Amino acid sequence: MKISANTVVTLDYEVKDPQHEMVDPGERPLVYLHGSGGIFPKLEAALTGKAVGDALEVHLEPEDAFGEYDDELVTTELLENLPEGVVVGMQLEGTGDHGTHIMSITEIDEGKAVLDGNHPLAGLALVFACTVSAVRTATPEELEHGHAHGDGGHPH
Numbered sequence: 001m002k003i004s005a006n007t008v009v010t011l012d013y014e015v016k017d018p019q020h021e022m023v024d025p026g027e028r029p030l031v032y033l034h035g036s037g038g039i040f041p042k043l044e045a046a047l048t049g050k051a052v053g054d055a056l057e058v059h060l061e062p063e064d065a066f067g068e069y070d071d072e073l074v075t076t077e078l079l080e081n082l083p084e085g086v087v088v089g090m091q092l093e094g095t096g097d098h099g100t101h102i103m104s105i106t107e108i109d110e111g112k113a114v115l116d117g118n119h120p121l122a123g124l125a126l127v128f129a130c131t132v133s134a135v136r137t138a139t140p141e142e143l144e145h146g147h148a149h150g151d152g153g154h155p156h
């Protein structure tokens, strides 16, 4: 069976940066519904037509992955406006113009904290290496929900 729209695909994968530093060792396989936009479009396109056992390496530029780093997503906030006990490296859920997003605290100084709303991998090119380990037809329920169920799928 080849990967096409409305198949559920299982990938063994790992993600490195272009300098071969590990970004995500892929400890658990990635399970997704093909054609649902659940993974990066460039990756999805590269996987179309592949079958179990096929291995591929896809180079993703930042705009193909988590986006370019956006300076405008970095803001400074008075500590008194933040939950007590925040430290550098902590992640907070924020609400902005585009709904809820995660902000990382990158600096604390003189009663102020610097909040970075960029995805931790924003601005990075990524090399996604994977092997297709399973392909099956999606169930009607999966198609209705727009994501994969079962082992490794959407947890609900």
Ligand SMILES: [Zn+2]
Pocket (backbone or CB within 6 Å): 142, 145, 147, 148, 149, 154, 156
């Ligand atoms: Zn579901």
